[in-house]
Amino acid sequence: MSTKRTLDAFFTPTAKKSRKEDESAEIIRHSTHASYPMAISELPSSISKELSSLPARPGREINDQPDLDLIYYEPYIPSYLTNKLFEFLRSELPFHRVEYDINRGGYKTHIRTPRYTTVFGLDETARFDEDGSVVDAKSGFKVDDKRYERYPPRPIPKCLDDLRRSAEAATDCRFNFCLVNYYASGADSISFHSDDERFLGPDPAIASFSLGARRDFLMKHKPVAPDDQNPDRPQPKQLKLPLASGDMILMRGRTQSNWLHSIPKRTGKNAGDGGRINITFRRAMVKDGTENYYNYNVGTGPVYRWDKTMREMRLSSAKDQLEGKP
């Protein structure tokens, strides 16, 4: 942006500001909470308003395979919004690279999650009251200190809650959790799994948004038990959806109990041109869900934030966080 401006022009009151100046002049509000590592900016009100009137096009049902029940919004968010939203969320959200140990064939292996993650939300048995305290959903009384001892639950910040409310209106589903993944390059991935945890209840509905680089989303049916009636029955076919910026997939019904999905590693020109953000909304029914999601998507490690100069995720020091620096 040019900073050149004559003194005359500076002192001459302008009748009307340009649209761009109006946006930059807007007072930026923040979502704050004791559990946040730093305040999280709200979206400019113009973008926030536009999210409320989505999707851009109706979704398409994909249910031509056994146990598969998807609605594919291609796109959900129009292209003139996706770039701003992607850049905004990548810059504003606190991310983590969670590490943990697993047992693999008798050997202990250390895992460094191959993507950046973050999470906000609280299961159905509790809610945040007006001043941010966690209260029991039924009684309204502040919960026992030991109930969410390991990780203080974090309310969904307004910038993500705008999208949550949009998704609820579009799908007629209810969501209380928001998981965010950042795949920095084709080397970042998630292996085949289902979102079939008990704490989501049976047949959970999950809304999954894509922003940024296009990445392949693979789906395959869980292994089918041999069928005495028809031993040669063909296996359900595998799907490959090239998810693009602004797309949304609603997975529902028997999908999670019967299908696996993944974002495989990609190399070379198939790696995806830059980073990709995935945002999923879901509804955890019990306390275990809150514990599990914070454990695997926040953990106990440091915060990473997007460095606009280096154009990469950087460790964010405690000092910077206190001072509200990026």
Add this chain to the structure above:
DNA sequence: GTACCTAAGCTAT
């Protein structure tokens, strides 16, 4: 066609 290369897919741990 065939050798050679890279990427993608599969499987045991």
Add this chain to the structure above:
DNA sequence: AATAGCTTAGGTA
């Protein structure tokens, strides 16, 4: 909720 190592697929000269 993952990875290494092997096999297979696919492109190109």
